Every structure is written in structure tokens, then in C-alpha cells.
Amino acid sequence: MSVQMPNVRLPDSAAQAAMLPTEWLLIGLVCGLGIWLCWRWQRRRTAQRISTQLGLWHWPHSQQTVIIDQHATIIAISPLLNQQLGYPALSLNGQSFKHLLHPDSSNYFEQLLHTQTTQIHWQMLRCRHADGSWRGLEFCRHQVGRYWLLNCRETEPVVTAQRTPPACDWLTGLPNRQSLVIQLQRLIAQRQLDQQHFAVLFVEVDRFSAINDALGYDVGDQVLQTIAQRLQSTLGPNDLAARLGGDEFVVVLGHVQHAQQALEHAQRIQEQFSQPIVLRDKPIYTTLGIGVTLGDGQSQAETLLREADTAMYQAKTNGISQIFLFDRALHAALAERWQLEIDLRGALERHELILHYQPITALPTGQMVGVEALLRWHHPQRGMILPNEFIHLAEESGLIVPIGFWALETACLQFLAWQADYSRPRLQVLSVNLSARQLASPALVQTLGEIIQRTGINPAQLELEITESMVIHGFELARAQLGAIKNLGVKLAIDDFGTGYSSLSYLHHFPLDTLKVDRSFVNAMSDGSRNVEIVRAIIMLSQQLAMNVIAEGIETIEEAATLRDLGCDYGQGYHFSRPMTAPDITSWLHSQPLSL
Numbered sequence: 010m011s012v013q014m015p016n017v018r019l020p021d022s023a024a025q026a027a028m029l030p031t032e033w034l035l036i037g038l039v040c041g042l043g044i045w046l047c048w049r050w051q052r053r054r055t056a057q058r059i060s061t062q063l064g065l066w067h068w069p070h071s072q073q074t075v076i077i078d079q080h081a082t083i084i085a086i087s088p089l090l091n092q093q094l095g096y097p098a099l100s101l102n103g104q105s106f107k108h109l110l111h112p113d114s115s116n117y118f119e120q121l122l123h124t125q126t127t128q129i130h131w132q133m134l135r136c137r138h139a140d141g142s143w144r145g146l147e148f149c150r151h152q153v154g155r156y157w158l159l160n161c162r163e164t165e166p167v168v169t170a171q172r173t174p175p176a177c178d179w180l181t182g183l184p185n186r187q188s189l190v191i192q193l194q195r196l197i198a199q200r201q202l203d204q205q206h207f208a209v210l211f212v213e214v215d216r217f218s219a220i221n222d223a224l225g226y227d228v229g230d231q232v233l234q235t236i237a238q239r240l241q242s243t244l245g246p247n248d249l250a251a252r253l254g255g256d257e258f259v260v261v262l263g264h265v266q267h268a269q270q271a272l273e274h275a276q277r278i279q280e281q282f283s284q285p286i287v288l289r290d291k292p293i294y295t296t297l298g299i300g301v302t303l304g305d306g307q308s309q310a311e312t313l314l315r316e317a318d319t320a321m322y323q324a325k326t327n328g329i330s331q332i333f334l335f336d337r338a339l340h341a342a343l344a345e346r347w348q349l350e351i352d353l354r355g356a357l358e359r360h361e362l363i364l365h366y367q368p369i370t371a372l373p374t375g376q377m378v379g380v381e382a383l384l385r386w387h388h389p390q391r392g393m394i395l396p397n398e399f400i401h402l403a404e405e406s407g408l409i410v411p412i413g414f415w416a417l418e419t420a421c422l423q424f425l426a427w428q429a430d431y432s433r434p435r436l437q438v439l440s441v442n443l444s445a446r447q448l449a450s451p452a453l454v455q456t457l458g459e460i461i462q463r464t465g466i467n468p469a470q471l472e473l474e475i476t477e478s479m480v481i482h483g484f485e486l487a488r489a490q491l492g493a494i495k496n497l498g499v500k501l502a503i504d505d506f507g508t509g510y511s512s513l514s515y516l517h518h519f520p521l522d523t524l525k526v527d528r529s530f531v532n533a534m535s536d537g538s539r540n541v542e543i544v545r546a547i548i549m550l551s552q553q554l555a556m557n558v559i560a561e562g563i564e565t566i567e568e569a570a571t572l573r574d575l576g577c578d579y580g581q582g583y584h585f586s587r588p589m590t591a592p593d594i595t596s597w598l599h600s601q602p603l604s605l
Contacts, residue, residue, distance in 0.1 A: 121134070131148065184252075211301075216329070239281040361387050366594050424439040454494060477504075501519070525558075525561055568584065
């Protein structure tokens with residue numbers, strides 16, 4: 010072998026030196042080839058040793074197996090599997106198995122290797138054929154030391170690069186969402202011909218996150234596998250169970266005559282879980298929320314799943330181990346609720362939220378001594394929306410925290426504007442409602458202090474109202490927060506006293522200044538002396554504890570007179586005034602004598 014040099018005349022010694030690069034090139038090529046051959050020989054020896062250990066050196070004719078190491082490098086591959094993929098013999102050895110996988114199958118491959126289960130778990134993976142197409146192959150894995158055996162079974166035909174996701178859930182072996190939708194579509198097509206009905210049951214485990222948190226995700230996976238098995242045990246020949254993901258399952262009943270039949274099947278499913286799931290000698294009790302909807306030949310698969318999901322949500326709202334049948338009115342109500350929440354998220358920035366104020370009247374004199382700030386939402390399409398229609402949405406979404414602090418600061422500024430006009434009677438107290446989310450907020454006390462400082466309101470004239478349920482749930486946190494609020498000089502009132510969670514103990518444990526008697530007691534006084542005595546007892550209790558008393562919901566002059574005779578200090582209600590805008594309160598104050 011020679012290399013053509015430029016046509017330059019050189020001395021003999023220089024010519025010898027010029028030949029050195031060619032000689033080194035030849036030496037490098039020989040050394041490189043030797044290193045590669047040694048590497049191939051070492052890989053083959055390694056593959057032979059591992060295969061011999063596993064009893065697979067002489068591959069059976071029907072064996073479809075690949076051996077990979079912990080880095081997913083192919084150590085050996087059976088001739089039949091190699092042929093299935095269309096590659097030359099031994100050409101895949103030393104290559105990464107991951108390089109054969111479609112990107113859609115990468116996560117499934119990791120799940121196949123690392124899922125902790127004692128059962129054989131098959132996973133569909135899409136592998137690249139030598140001709141560039143994709144072939145669906147099902148693998149199960151077996152670990153031997155630092156190596157993995159991936160056994161392959163029946164294959165799908167060669168497909169193009171078009172996306173064909175796995176048909177089964179990797180954990181339970183049930184059909185996954187894609188497969189479920191396809192089978193629902195087939196069922197709908199059948200029902201177009203026979204005019205029969207079927208049912209879709211959306212199943213979700215109650216408080217499943219608690220199982221994962223307490224026992225670990227590996228136990229949670231085993232629970233899901235057992236749930237899948239129990240669901241399958243309830244199926245008839247025309248029925249189907251699928252897993253959508255997480256703790257969500259779907260059961261399809263192929264033939265139902267009426268809704269009651271579907272509800273009875275849902276009840277049978279719940280009866281399957283009357284006995285605990287026993288894992289590691291520990292009983293695990295599970296309950297299910299089930300939503301039910303009916304389908305026919307005119308249905309749409311995704312619509313049915315959405316309807317069943319909506320019914321399941323309502324079932325879980327009703328409590329644990331509940332069943333709920335979907336109806337159109339429920340769907341319309343939830344859709345409206347969802348839209349209302351979307352609108353609420355921008356209501357504060359769009360200045361749609363306003364405050365109304367309801368007078369607090371001194372019963373002995375009939376004069377207004379304070380106001381309670383009440384939130385209203387002036388929706389551009391729906392008009393005025395009252396708190397009972399949107400406050401629960403604000404609470405659930407967390408929007409109540411910024412809305413509540415906005416309402417507090419706005420009310421303080423308005424109160425100071427009234428106080429600054431000496432031509433009008435002076436108000437003594439501003440009452441503002443505090444939400445449960447605000448009470449639980451770590452920033453509550455700091456934000457409250459900043460609002461007092463910015464507005465300049467006298468904290469002794471500011472009273473925050475809480476409800477009984479807020480202090481019962483989270484007792485220690487509530488006591489700490491309310492104590493810090495009192496240290497700012499702000500007063501505290503307990504609202505709707507006597508409803509739901511009444512307990513005399515918190516009147517002792519919490520630094521309360523005012524007790525507000527719920528309207529249900531006030532309105533019931535006309536029904537008999539017994540109800541009057543209940544109100545009298547509440548008033549006497551407050552007086553013994555040196556607390557002010559405000560009776561809510563006073564609607565008649567008789568109720569006002571009775572409360573005054575019982576020694577009640579203050580009252581609110583339509584008898585005195587409905588909630589008014591700030592300008593209306595200003596006009597009211599102008600009409601009052603300055604002797605207040």
C-alpha cells in the first residue's frame with residue numbers, strides 16, 4: 010500500500026521522515042481493528058457466559074428472548090426474535106435496546122422493568138423493524154442478577170409509523186382508556202342495530218391517596234390490582250372493565266333493560282368490597298364512589314364517560330360508598346357551576362364585586378350603631394348574585410382569600426369615610442365576615458395588621474365574624490389565630506350561634522366579644538314559649554360571659570319587641586333594613602339625629 014506524495018524532491022533523510030505519517034496510519038488501522046475484534050470477542054464471551062448461566066445458549070426454535078444489562082444494552086438476542094425484527098445475526102448485540110423503541114413506548118419500558126409485582130406482567134412495546142416500520146411486541150421481564158430477560162410472545166403485524174398506543178393498562182392488564190373508547194364505539198354501533206341499551210359505570214376509590222401515603226405506592230399498586238380482579242368477578246359475558254388511570258375504573262354493562270338494573274349491578278360491585286383487601290397480613294378497607302349513566306345507539310363514547318364521571322363526582326360529594334345516576338339537570342347545573350367559577354376568577358380585577366351594608370340596630374333606642382359588610386357580585390350577564398350562590402365556589406377554589414382581604418380593606422375605608430363626616434351620627438362598629446380559608450391562612454394576622462395600618466381604622470371598632478364550624482375544625486389553629494387577632498385590638502363575633510356544631514366549650518376557649526343569635530331561633534319565637542325560653546337562655550349566657558348579643562333575621566315588630574324585653578342588645582333584619590349600598594347608608598345617616 011502506498012500513498013501518493015506531492016512531486017517535491019527531498020533529501021533521502023527527509024523522504025524517510027515524510028513516509029512516517031503513512032506508516033503510523035497503517036499501524037493505527039491495524040490497532041483499531043484489533044481493539045474492535047477484542048471488544049466483539051469479549052462481548053460474545055460475556056453473552057455466552059450469561060446465556061449459559063440462564064440455560065439459553067442453545068436457543069429453542071420457538072424462543073423469542075432478548076437479554077439486556079442494567080443499562081439496557083443488548084447482551085444476546087434469540088435468532089427468532091432477531092428474525093422478527095429483520096436484523097442480521099448478531100448485529101444488535103451491544104446496541105441499546107432503547108434505540109429500538111418508539112418514543113411512545115419509553116415510559117412503558119421503564120414501567121416494565123421497575124414495576125414491583127409478583128405476577129407475570131406483560132407490556133406492549135413498539136419496536137423498530139429493520140425496514141423502518143414499527144412492530145408491536147409484548148414482553149414480560151425476569152431479573153437474573155444484574156441482567157434482564159425480556160421474553161416476547163405473540164406479535165402484531167408490521168405497522169407503519171402511525172401511532173398505535175398499547176391497548177392494556179400496564180398495572181392491571183385491563184383495557185386502557187384508548188381501548189375502552191374503541192370498544193364503546195363498537196358497542197354503540199351494535200346498539201344502533203338492535204335498539205338496546207347499555208350502561209357505563211365510572212368507579213373511583215374513596216380516599217385512595219390515604220393508602221398511598223400510609224402504606225406506600227407499591228401497596229397502592231397491589232390494591233389497584235385486587236380492585237381490578239374484584240371488578241372483573243362481577244362481569245357477565247357481555248360486560249367489560251377498564252382502568253383509566255390512577256384509582257379510576259370503568260365498568261360497561263353490555264345489556265341493560267332499565268336504570269335500576271345498572272344501579273343494582275353497582276350495588277353488587279360495592280358488596281365485593283365489604284371484605285377488606287389483605288396485603289402483608291394487614292386488612293385494607295376500601296369503598297367506592299360509583300357514577301352511572303345509560304347509553305344507546307345514539308350515544309357518543311366520550312360523552313358517556315363524561316356523564317358517568319359527572320355522576321361519580323356527585324356520588325363522592327354525597328359521601329363515601331355512594332352511587333349516583335346521571336341526569337341532564339345535574340349536568341346542566343355542574344356546567345353552570347363551572348362557568349360561574351371561571352367568571353369569578355376575574356371578577357375582582359374587573360371590579361364586579363361590591364359591598365352592601367346591613368345596619369346593626371340598638372334595640373332599646375332603635376338607632377343604627379354599626380353595619381355589617383356583605384359581599385355581592387354584579388355579574389355582567391346574570392345581574393346581582395347573592396353570596397350563597399358563589400361564596401362556596403370562592404372557598405373551594407381559594408379565591409375567597411384575596412376576595413376576603415379586598416372586602417375587609419374596602420369596608421374599612423368606607424367606614425372611615427362615614428366617620429370623617431361630623432355632620433352625621435358616628436357609627437360604633439364595622440362587622441366583616443372572615444372565611445375559613447382566611448382563618449387558616451398563615452398570612453392572616455400580618456395582612457390584617459397591614460390593612461389596619463394602611464386604612465388607619467381604630468381596631469377596637471372593627472369586628473370580625475366567624476362561624477362555629479370554623480373553630481370546631483382545626484381547634485388549636487383557630488385558637489392561635491384568634492388570639493393573635495385579639496392582640497391587634499380587633500373584636501371577634503361568633504355568627505349563627507346554635508346551629509350545627511354548638512358547643513359551650515369554645516365560648517370559654519376563644520376570646521369572643523359578641524354572640525349572634527341565628528335567625529332560626531328568632532323566627533321560631535312565635536311558635537311557642539319554649540322557643541322564647543331558648544333565646545332567653547342564649548341571651549343570659551352571653552350576659553354572664555360579658556358578651557354582646559346581636560339577634561339576626563328580625564322580620565317583625567313583635568320579634569323586635571320580644572327580644573328587647575328579653576334583654577337583647579342589638580338586632581339585624583328586614584324589619585329595620587335590608588342590606589344597602591354605601592350611598593344608601595350615607596343617606597340613612599343623614600336622616601338620623603345627631604344625638605346618636
